[in-house]
Amino acid sequence: MSLKITKENAEKAEFRNYCRHWLSHHDAGTPLVKLPQSAIEIMHQEQLDYLRKWQGEAYAAGLIGCDYPIIEGGAGRKGCQAIANQEMARASKPFLPNILGLGMAAPTLHFHAQQALKERLLPRLFSCEDVWCQGFSEPGAGSDLANVQTFAERKGDKWIINGHKVWTSLAHFADWMILLARTDKSKKYDGLTYFVVPIKSTLGESVRVQPLIKITGETGFNEVFFDNLEISDDYRLDDVGKGWKVAQTTLLHERGAGPMVTPSSGRGNKKASAVGDAYALIDLAKDSMRDGQSAANDPLLRDQIMQMIIRQEGSKQGARRAKVEGLCEHPMRLPLQTKLVMSEIRQDNAAVALDILGAHSTLSINDENAPAGGEWPLAYMNSYGITIAAGASEIQRNILGERVLGMAKSK
Amino acid sequence: MTQAKNFAFGEDEKMLRDTARKFLQDHLPTDKLHQLVASDSDPYRDPPCHWDKNLWLQIVELGWSTVIVPEENGGSGMSLVALCALVEEAGRAALPSPFIATAIASLVLRECRTSPANELLQAIASGKTATLASTPKSASWLASDCDVCLVDGTLNGSAYFVQDARKVETLLVQCKTQSGLALYAVPTNSEGVEIIADGIIDLTRDQAHIHLNKVSVSDAQLLSEQACDVLEAAEPGILTLVSADICGAGEWQLQTTVEYMKVREQFDHPLGYFQALKHPLVNVMIMIDQAKSLTYNAACAVDSEPENAAKFARMAKALASEVAAYASNRSIQFHGGIGFTWECFVHLYSKRQKHNQVLYGDAKYQRAKLADLLMGSIA
Numbered sequence: 001m002s003l004k005i006t007k008e009n010a011e012k013a014e015f016r017n018y019c020r021h022w023l024s025h026h027d028a029g030t031p032l033v034k035l036p037q038s039a040i041e042i043m044h045q046e047q048l049d050y051l052r053k054w055q056g057e058a059y060a061a062g063l064i065g066c067d068y069p070i071i072e073g074g075a076g077r078k079g080c081q082a083i084a085n086q087e088m089a090r091a092s093k094p095f096l097p098n099i100l101g102l103g104m105a106a107p108t109l110h111f112h113a114q115q116a117l118k119e120r121l122l123p124r125l126f127s128c129e130d131v132w133c134q135g136f137s138e139p140g141a142g143s144d145l146a147n148v149q150t151f152a153e154r155k156g157d158k159w160i161i162n163g164h165k166v167w168t169s170l171a172h173f174a175d176w177m178i179l180l181a182r183t184d185k186s187k188k189y190d191g192l193t194y195f196v197v198p199i200k201s202t203l204g205e206s207v208r209v210q211p212l213i214k215i216t217g218e219t220g221f222n223e224v225f226f227d228n229l230e231i232s233d234d235y236r237l238d239d240v241g242k243g244w245k246v247a248q249t250t251l252l253h254e255r256g257a258g259p260m261v262t263p264s265s266g267r268g269n270k271k272a273s274a275v276g277d278a279y280a281l282i283d284l285a286k287d288s289m290r291d292g293q294s295a296a297n298d299p300l301l302r303d304q305i306m307q308m309i310i311r312q313e314g315s316k317q318g319a320r321r322a323k324v325e326g327l328c329e330h331p332m333r334l335p336l337q338t339k340l341v342m343s344e345i346r347q348d349n350a351a352v353a354l355d356i357l358g359a360h361s362t363l364s365i366n367d368e369n370a371p372a373g374g375e376w377p378l379a380y381m382n383s384y385g386i387t388i389a390a391g392a393s394e395i396q397r398n399i400l401g402e403r404v405l406g407m408a409k410s411k
Numbered sequence: 412m413t414q415a416k417n418f419a420f421g422e423d424e425k426m427l428r429d430t431a432r433k434f435l436q437d438h439l440p441t442d443k444l445h446q447l448v449a450s451d452s453d454p455y456r457d458p459p460c461h462w463d464k465n466l467w468l469q470i471v472e473l474g475w476s477t478v479i480v481p482e483e484n485g486g487s488g489m490s491l492v493a494l495c496a497l498v499e500e501a502g503r504a505a506l507p508s509p510f511i512a513t514a515i516a517s518l519v520l521r522e523c524r525t526s527p528a529n530e531l532l533q534a535i536a537s538g539k540t541a542t543l544a545s546t547p548k549s550a551s552w553l554a555s556d557c558d559v560c561l562v563d564g565t566l567n568g569s570a571y572f573v574q575d576a577r578k579v580e581t582l583l584v585q586c587k588t589q590s591g592l593a594l595y596a597v598p599t600n601s602e603g604v605e606i607i608a609d610g611i612i613d614l615t616r617d618q619a620h621i622h623l624n625k626v627s628v629s630d631a632q633l634l635s636e637q638a639c640d641v642l643e644a645a646e647p648g649i650l651t652l653v654s655a656d657i658c659g660a661g662e663w664q665l666q667t668t669v670e671y672m673k674v675r676e677q678f679d680h681p682l683g684y685f686q687a688l689k690h691p692l693v694n695v696m697i698m699i700d701q702a703k704s705l706t707y708n709a710a711c712a713v714d715s716e717p718e719n720a721a722k723f724a725r726m727a728k729a730l731a732s733e734v735a736a737y738a739s740n741r742s743i744q745f746h747g748g749i750g751f752t753w754e755c756f757v758h759l760y761s762k763r764q765k766h767n768q769v770l771y772g773d774a775k776y777q778r779a780k781l782a783d784l785l786m787g788s789i790a
């Protein structure tokens with residue numbers, strides 16, 4: 001037992017060294033266009049091309065998907081994705097564009113798809129040759145996801161899909177979609193089936209993608225309309241009627257609480273990484289004059305900054321404690337808090353940044369005098385994306401209250 | 412230096428903690444605690460000091476007093492993380508005892524590195540009790556502030572906010588001397604020591620202020636001539652232990668209130684069905700979890716990353732103090748009318764938490780100090 005642990009630790013240490021070495025010798029290059037703050041705000045082909053090249057290189061170097069089996073395009077390692085992520089972040093490498101693929105489609109395929117399908121799709125997903133999107137939400141099915149009405153009708157060994165998905169991030173670039181569809185109108189949860197759907201080849205015919213514009217003016221998500229799209233039964237995951245069960249794997253990983261660690265990288269450079277980080281508020285305050293004096297001398301702002309640093313450190317230490325069984329009251333208690341806590345901290349960090357900036361806080365990215373390039377007000381607006389998407393904060397609180405604390409289910 | 416990934420919380424620490432949890436569940440269930448400390452509800456009664464001395468003797472038997480005493484002084488030389496886990500259990504049980512006061516005294520004594528201090532540590536490891544008497548009337552938590560002076564070999568002046576003073580045998584008295592600040596060990600029954608009980612709201616501990624009138628002390632009682640440095644070095648550990656008590660008591664408040672949300676029905680639903688109750692309790696849980704993670708991080712820093720201990724301990728006590736306030740507030744409110752009665756157990760914990768919240772500095776104080784560390788003082 002202890003020998004095995006030592007060997008595992010030695011392998012991990014070696015892998016970390018390898019990552020560090022590769023990252024220090026690999027330059028992702030300078031993007032020719034300004035990059036957005038995260039993958040779900042990618043608007044332009046040039047942005048995608050730059051990021052896709054980086055993801056492909058990182059995959060080729062073995063830093064992405066490394067915990068997946070070799071036959072599925074991974075490296076067959078254990079516990080190494082977290083190490084690669086730490087090193088990519090430390091090296092301030094650009095973010096990975098295919099996040100819906102890496103964070104949701106990949107673990108779902110891994111746990112639920114036929115072997116042949118995994119082998120065909122996963123390597124192209126990891127390399128970002130194929131971009132993925134998530135077709136879950138609909139106009140009438142947001143928080144109440146099991147209410148999806150997009151219908152898949154069986155026709156021999158084919159399925160015919162009709163319906164309307166909304167807020168579909170990256171659909172404008174996507175080759176594939178993970179799709180939650182209804183196959184039985186008489187049952188809510190048991191009437192759902194899970195598919196992976198090639199959407200690019202039939203774009204403009206049976207699939208129509210129409211961009212939606214965010215409060216920031218950026219695009220990034222879309223409406224997707226299916227008009228008699230025909231797909232093979234090979235693209236179904238698990239049994240007919242088991243879509244809700246499969247979707248739980250997707251959702252658990254989307255919230256950072258699943259068994260597979262999602263590959264993630266940095267934010268491109270140190271300056272970009274600072275936006276959203278509580279410790280960066282210190283320098284922001286030192287550099288900011290508001291109400292005629294340095295923000296760093298205002299005791300109330302100092303208190304607010306400390307509150308954020310403490311919460312951020314608390315959640316960082318929580319991730320550490322989650323791995324120490326003896327110090328956890330319930331196995332899912334910390335993992336299920338991850339998304340809620342991170343998204344609210346990011347939002348509040350940005351709100352405190354705007355407080356610090358005072359009258360300068362309304363200068364936005366189109367003003368050359370905006371402090372920190374106007375990235376903080378943009379981050380504040382974008383932060384609502386994360387407190388709403390992937391199960392809004394209110395829904396996360398329901399889940400924690402019910403699954404972890406065991407209180408009665410709310411409607 | 413760096414910390415162990417698992418907070419150095421291994422099998423030994425877990426066993427110690429689990430045994431303590433079981434012991435307190437068996438010997439001090441909350442109804443028994445209520446009988447022990449809340450038999451008299453008269454708000455104008457003389458300040459009580461209820462504790463179970465027999466229980467304390469069993470705790471000594473279990474070795475809790477030895478945990479952080481170095482092996483060369485007859486202790487078991489375990490980590491602050493281990494002690495922290497015990498204190499969390501003491502908080503969960505709202506244990507009235509000299510345990511935490513004595514643990515804090517041990518933290519201070521560890522830093523003295525003199526033979527009188529080592530001898531006292533040795534005595535603590537075999538069951539002696541002690542408490543720190545260093546705070547001035549102004550409630551300044553700065554190690555440099557105190558209201559006691561050494562004059563012609565005698566201690567004169569007063570110490571305030573002395574924890575569990577009526578349960579302990581020895582006071583660690585800080586005093587001003589001609590050359591600086593010193594720390595003396597003073598038996599509570601010494602000639603000239605007057606212990607005046609404070610009427611505090613917490614029923615699970617006692618507090619006093621102490622007048623010292625020409626209390627003679629000898630060199631054999633001189634624990635340190637660098638009291639300021641010693642107390643500053645011990646402070647992160649002290650803050651960490653109070654945070655651990657808050658986390659344990661907070662978890663009791665959370666679980667007890669959640670349980671009530673499952674059994675009490677109104678409007679045809681168990682109360683937990685209503686999000687106005689469910690969501691705040693989730694917030695309490697999240698805060699407890701953050702405070703607990705920060706507390707173990709701080710404890711581990713005291714053990715193995717001392718250069719960051721002050722920073723991390725202030726973080727822990729700041730968030731824990733918020734937990735103390737919020738968990739108490741919601742636990743009373745969500746029990747409704749029953750929660751407002753003396754019979755209901757929640758007030759016992761709310762009162763202990765109120766005490767914990769302000770002891771050694773509340774959240775605002777900790778954050779101001781943390782800001783000075785991370786941002787520099789206000790220019």
Ligand SMILES: Cc1cc2nc3c(=O)[nH]c(=O)nc-3n(C[C@H](O)[C@H](O)[C@H](O)COP(=O)(O)OP(=O)(O)OC[C@H]3O[C@@H](n4cnc5c(N)ncnc54)[C@H](O)[C@@H]3O)c2cc1C
Nearest residue numbers: 134135136137142143167168169385388389390392394411
């Ligand atoms: C930036 C962004 C990207 C997205 N990307 C994708 C994507 O790629 N694929 C995809 O499928 N979807 C995506 N979504 C959609 C997202 O999953 C939904 O917006 C989300 O699930 C909320 O659903 P809704 O918008 O219908 O809000 P609603 O469900 O209508 O909720 C409105 C408000 O009511 C609250 N609420 C709802 N029900 C309850 C309840 N039972 N108790 C208490 N409060 C409740 C919510 O928390 C919210 O505050 C994205 C959304 C955003 C903002």
